Amino acid sequence: MAETTYLAAFIAVAAIATFATRVIPFLFFERHTEHPLIQHLGRYLPAAVMALLATVFLQRSGTWSADLPGFDALIPGLLVVAVHLWRRNALLSIAAGTASYMVIQQTGVF
Amino acid sequence: MNHSVFRLTLPILFGYLPLGMAFGVLFATQLDYAWWVAPLMGVVIFAGAGQILAVSLLAANAGMVEVFVAMFVLNARHLFYGLSLLGQFRGAGWRKVYLIFGLTDETYSLLTSRPRGPDRAYEQTVDFRITAFNQGYWVIGCALGALLADNVAFNSTGIEFALVALFIVLTIEQLKALGDSFPVWLGAAAAGAAMIALPPAHQLIGAIAIVTAILLLHYRRIRGKQSSEGEVNRG
Known part of the structure; x- marks a missing residue:
């Protein structure tokens, strides 16, 4: 019983903490959407955040202690860029990158 | 849909x-x-x-x-x-x-x-x-x-x-x-800096804090330029 109470409290607290990070901007900045600073952040922030997520997760996908450091992630990453610039089809780019990464990880060529 | x-x-x-x-x-x-x-x-x-x-x-x-x-x-x-x-x-x-x-x-x-x-x-x-x-x-x-x-x-x-x-x-x-590559380079550079300076658990928030701080400075510079241009136009 104490176990169940702990688990229920745990999930509630984790859910509230996560929701809090997502709702706070809407609670405090709702009246200021026309403010030039908010517009500035809205214009530049998404591209910057996307680039940083891509960089961080690409780095974490690679084996940097290998003979060719990080090549197991960099090659699939470059393939995604190349295929996307060529055909500009998101699913195709993602499928090509993921398939090449899976082959590289499962065969351990690097 | x-x-x-x-x-x-x-x-x-x-x-x-x-x-x-x-x-x-x-x-x-x-x-x-x-x-x-x-x-x-x-x-x-x-x-x-x-x-x-x-x-x-x-x-x-x-x-x-x-x-x-x-x-x-x-x-x-x-x-x-x-x-x-x-x-x-x-x-x-x-x-x-x-x-x-x-x-x-x-x-x-x-x-x-x-x-x-x-x-x-x-x-x-x-x-x-x-x-x-x-x-x-x-x-x-x-x-x-x-x-x-x-x-x-x-x-x-x-x-x-x-x-x-x-x-x-x-x-x-x-x-x-x-049509502007500035935020992309900013995001990648901030991620690089955070990955060098911080343990994995704090890298995302660290990089986002760097990006936001630099965008604030960028905003102040643009606004500064605009208001001084405005003064020139008025004068």
Whole structure:
């Protein structure tokens, strides 16, 4: 019983903490959407955040202690860029990158 | 509409199913709770890295204050996501609470990158379904992982790269839409600096703090220029 109470409290607290990070901007900045600073952040922030997520997760996908450091992630990453610039089809780019990464990880060529 | 939403969210499906399953397997093998608690967490928490962290917090019997602080700090990057969606979610009514609840990295990426028409109410309905589809994939992944635990037959090693590939594709799309590469270099450089200076647990929030600080400086410089030009024009 104490176990169940702990688990229920745990999930509630984790859910509230996560929701809090997502709702706070809407609670405090709702009246200021026309403010030039908010517009500035809205214009530049998404591209910057996307680039940083891509960089961080690409780095974490690679084996940097290998003979060719990080090549197991960099090659699939470059393939995604190349295929996307060529055909500009998101699913195709993602499928090509993921398939090449899976082959590289499962065969351990690097 | 559901067909086009499904197409749009397909990359998230490939990312969330294996990632959700990874969480489910971790949950079932590390902890002694019923299997359905894993998808339940997917329903009420809906955070990838957050839920994986939650498994280790549960295993350590962490106190509630610690749980709150750990989950808040890990997800603190979401504080900045809402800033760029204030206008987009305005007037969404009852849907708004769910749109905000479901703002994961991946949902945010899709909602800020997809082309939008002038009909705001229609676009908000699409946003709502994208969020619901994504959470559906995530919850199914959590359930499958916890149920199957270590009996997964298909060698899915590496399939989680779909999320990295998605972030790369969306970076290119943002770059094309904006026609200005400055934020992309800023994001990559901030990520590099954070990865050198900080332990993995703090790299995302660190990089986002750097990006925000530099964008604030950038804003002040642009505004400074504009107001001095304004004075020249008036004089």
